[in-house]
Amino acid sequence: MNAPLPAVLDANPRLDRWIAFPASGQVTVLTGRVELGQGVLTAMAQIAADELDIDLARITVRSGDTDVTPNEGYTSGSHSIQAGGIAMRQACADIRALFLAQAAVVLGCNAGALSVRDGSILRDGASTGLDYWTLCGAVDLAVKATGAGQRKAVADFTSIGQSSARLDLPGKVFGAPVFIHDMRLDGMVHARVVRQPNRGATIGAIDEAAIRRATKGPVEFVRTGNFLAIIGGDETAVERAGGAAPSHVTWNDVETPAAAQQEATWLLQRPAIDKTIGDPEPADPQGRERYEATFTRGYLAHASISPSCGLALFKDGHLTVWTHCQGVYPLRAALAKILPVKPENMTVVHVQGSGCYGHNGADDAAADAAIIALQKPGVPVRVRWRREEEFVFEPKSASMVVTVRALLDADGKPSDWTQEIWSATHNQRPGGGGNLLGALALQNPPPEPPPADVPEANGGGATRNGTPLYAIPASRIIHHLIPDTPIRTSSLRGLGAMPNVFAMECGIDDLAARAGQDPVAYRLSIMSDPRARGVIEKVAAMADWKAGAPGGAGRGRGIAFSRYKNRAAYAAVVVELDVDEDIRLSHVWCACDAGLVINPDGAINQLEGGVIQSASWVLKEQVRFDSDAASGLASFDWETYPVLKFSEVPEIDIELINTKDEVPLGVGEVTAGPTAAAIGNAVSHALGLRIRDLPLTRERIMAALLRD
Amino acid sequence: MTQTFEFHVNGKPVSVAPVNEETPLLDVLRNELGLMGTRFGCGLEQCGCCMVLIDGAPEKCCAKPVWSVAGKQVTTVEGLGNADAPHPLQQAFLDEQAGQCGYCLSGILISAKALLDSNPQPTRSEIAAALDGNICRCGSHNRILRAVEKAAATMRAGA
Structure with a gap:
């Protein structure tokens, strides 16, 4: 009895939807995952190279074509390698097994005596004259996967785990018509x-x-x-x-949005669909010390x-x-x-x-x-x-208000955590067509889809990462989904994880300060997950973190941690920066545990990108409204919506924790939250006061300093 | 009446007759000459995707009327090198895996070429300043800065 098929393969079981042998010496990898600049095509080719025992150079990848590739839904949520990669591995393993079985028939031997080297079939290590291409006429791939093929052991990988060069990059460097x-x-x-x-x-x-x-x-x-x-x-x-x-x-x-609606706090006055997820509210918080703080973030553009x-x-x-x-x-x-x-x-x-x-x-x-x-x-x-x-x-990332409330035990550790969230939805993908802009202008527009956010089973939308991974005896999310907002909102890298981790990890720093403890030591004192502890300890070592380093003079350091969706990759980030009127990031360190990494340089590239994009959101970005503008928006080009420039990007050091026996975990979104919070904590360290509203603009810094 | 404009692109003489003389050079490169390496990003001279060299100087060409380059030398990313004979910058970008989606790279390569032509040994901050007119949204900045440093070293060694 074979193990159950990976879910994506079970949904797309026909093997000829995954691999084709178009001409002698060539292999086509078919994937439903699409290239968005994240290097997924290269990773899929590496996976196929290992499970089929062929050289990477023989592989061409076709992706995202409803006539030929598997239906893998959306390429999103850092799922591609986690869910799509395992399906590709099993499909290739099954295909390899079918070829070996056919070769065994031709050769009159036991398949167990056969192996594959770069597509050629070997018998007890010696050439048989057979290969995938001579056999492919006799091997029917229009059959369902069975899971009978044995996937490679980690120790036998030769392509997976290597920093292969991106297959798509040459065309982009030579100006080819690739877009x-x-x-x-x-x-x-x-x-x-x-x-x-x-x-x-x-x-x-x-x-x-x-x-x-x-x-x-x-x-x-x-x-x-x-x-x-x-x-x-x-x-x-x-x-x-x-x-x-x-x-x-x-x-x-x-209908034109009004400037007053652009700030996240506008959400607090709106009708909402309310839901509580997690443990019941504590009956009697009396006598226990209480912490509460509210954080906001405006709308963001992709x-x-x-x-x-x-x-x-x-x-x-x-x-x-x-x-x-x-x-x-x-x-x-x-x-x-x-x-x-x-x-x-x-x-x-x-x-x-x-x-x-x-x-x-x-x-x-x-x-x-x-x-x-x-x-x-x-x-x-x-x-x-x-x-x-x-x-x-384009749809915007929803503005959010996040209030965190904690009850503290006698040691100053949180014994109860509430994350209360106000947000519009983070998912208005095309679905039934009711979210396609052009369709709304047609004679009979599709009905407005009912208000809904990403289900908790899929990691949640506004609630994403709203539950602490720390060892806190009780916690809950109170979610206020605001169904009616002046602009369309949908998914942006990390969805609600960035505001939630920003609020939670800034809150944890506040609690550390209240307990008179160092932020790293405090986090470790309330964290039992060994892989989480691993990235926190690692990043502290990378940054040469010194407990009790003096702040308040305009230079600061901050740390933050998150495990994306509490089930994807782990990352801890340390930020060093200077603040006068503006914030200048000088150095960012990040330690990430992503389990088995298919392409380490590709993963590091994604992590770096996540750090820089999050830094840009935190320092600069907010979609602004203007009812006098024809479009209703004051953010309509790169001058009215500036992003981080080359001269504003910090040094970044990234290290991957080597846990190759663990399942692969997506990394594209994991740094969004901890980078934002580490910047917030570093600013707090540098100024001796906390700014809880994003972006951390010059106006907000000056206002906070004046208030102090 | 349709006017004809003559100039050089990547060393070769071209003669184009766009619908009108205000047609941007970018549209002429892409739609008349089939050179797709120079990308459209904004049409507002803000993002740098459309950077080309005009008589050696880096210029955004998405709003530059074609009449203004008559008689001039235009260099696009295709003119830097190709897979068989890559420019040291292109090779360094591949070596450093300096890119994610890659849409901004054509313009960045051109800005970097212009910098190295005038300053063969730039500091990291000089490179960053020279690229501030180019937006990269994926966050490949540090790889790109390293690649330009590497290309500069290669070019100095080969000079």
């Missing part, structure tokens, strides 16, 4: 959408003549319902038209470096869509809900875009292209959002 933005199809038209300001807004008047005057080139208007697009063969003219159009199209029933892009062609009743979204199968399902095309008559293909870090405008741009393509059968349509459009219309 979806670079696709050009015969007869293709460029398109820009005149965005509906909000659900329910209807077009009043369109001054076509004025738009054409601004355009300086031939363009055509395409309209269905309140969905209006401008198309043409010359991209420059279409871009001009797209930029000019918002000033020459009037809308009815426009701020992808490339505006979203989508291509579509509707021809002979079949719709093909090219997209850089995170899930081609979910997008196909959503498009089938909003368009008169059945999923079986639709192909959705992933082509790389820039880093997305979550749900940005990619799905919406693909839907835009598909809506226009249906209006123009036979004509390939390319939609590329304008920069302002990306900033204004």
Whole structure:
């Protein structure tokens, strides 16, 4: 009896959906995981190389294509290696076993005498003249995985665990047309959408003549319902038209966010759906010392470096869509809900875009292209959002208010923990189509999906990392889901983990100070998980952490810890910085335990990226509202939404804890929370006072100093 | 009436006749000449994805009208090197695995080339300052800084 199949393989059991042998000496790895800049294609190739016993150089990876690759849902949540990698390993192991069984039949021997070296079948270590490619005609891969193939033991890995060079990087360094933005199809038209300001807004008047005057080139208007697009063969003219159009199209029933709504504290006054998760509230806290503090964070943009892009062609009743979204199968399902095309008559293909870090405008741009393509059968349509459009219309990460409350025991350790959270949802992915922007402008828009956040079973959305991993006898999350907010919100790297870990780990530092203890020693005194202790001790050693180091003179150090979702990778971060009017990060150290690491340099690259992006959020980023602006947002370009620059990036040292016998754990999101909290704690150490509202702008620093 | 503009791209003479003379150089490179290495990021000269060398100087070309480069030498990332003959910068970026999504890299390579042309031995902070006009959102900054330092050393050794 074989062990149960990994869940992703069980859902996609056909082996020819995972591996193909297209020509002699070549192997195609098929994966539902898509490249977002995180290096997943290289990692999947390394996994296949080991389980099939072939050289990495023979492998080509195809990913995210509803015609050929497995349905792995979304590439998100740091799941790819954890869930997708194990499925790929088992699929390859089963395939290798099928080939060995066939070779045994041909050779008239026991399969146990056979092995594989770079695709060639060996018998007792000697060549047999057989290989995958000579045998593949006789091995049927259109069969279900059984789990009969034995996965490699860790000690036998030769590719997994090596820092293989990224397969996709050469094309990006030599300027090859690797991005979806670079696709050009015969007869293709460029398109820009005149965005509906909000659900329910209807077009009043369109001054076509004025738009054409601004355009300086031939363009055509395409309209269905309140969905209006401008198309043409010359991209420059279409871009001009797209930029000019918002000033020459009037809308009815426009709702514009007000500046007062931009701060997280606005959420406190709103209707909410309330839920308590965890232990009941303590009956009688009387006599026990109590700690309470409230932390906030504003809305964040994904701020992808490339505006979203989508291509579509509707021809002979079949719709093909090219997209850089995170899930081609979910997008196909959503498009089938909003368009008169059945999923079986639709192909959705992933082509790389820039880093997305979550749900940005990619799905919406693909839907835009598909809506226009249906209006123009036979004509390939390319939609590329304008920069302002990306900033204004992509979904934002929800603003959050987090109050932490602790009851303390006689030693000053928390005996009871409450994390009370106010937030909009962190998940409005396309789903049933009700979240695709273009669909909302159609004649019969899909209904508004019921308010919901990511379920706790999937790590939660606003509640993510709201439960302490520390040894605290009782804890609970009180979650206030705010269903109605002025702007659309959805997933951004880490979801609620960043505000929750910021609040919790700043709170832990406050408790350490109250107990008169060093932050590292205090954390270790309340942490029993050995792997958590491992990263805390490791990062303290890396940073040469000195208990009781003096602060308050403008230079400070802070530490923070988190295990992402309390079940993915562990990370501890130390930050060193200087504060005068602004904060200058000088050095960041990070220790991470991610179990078996497929590609150590790739993992370190992801961890570094997470540190830098989180630092940018904490020091600079907040989406600001402006009811006087046509779009309602004051953040619409790189000057009004600045991010961390090269000269502002600290030195970063990262070390991976070697735990290769443990299962692999995703690392893309784990540093978001602890970096934010370590910065908060370092600022507190540097100034001798705590700032609890993000971002930590000059205005907030000055206000805090004046208050003190 | 459609005007024709002549200039050089990566050493080769080109003649283009865009729909109008205000068409940005970036659109001409990508849509008329098929050179996709120079990327569109903002169209506002803010992010640096579209950086090219114009007569050796680094310039953002997403809003630069094509008429303004008539008679000039334009160098794009494709002009630096290729897989068979990589520029030391490109080789160093591969050696350091300096990139994640890679969308910003074309512009960064061009900014770095311009820096090393004028300053063969830059300090870390001089490199960072030279790249401040380029946005990297993935957080590959430190790898990129190391790669530029490495390329500078390689180029000095080979000079």
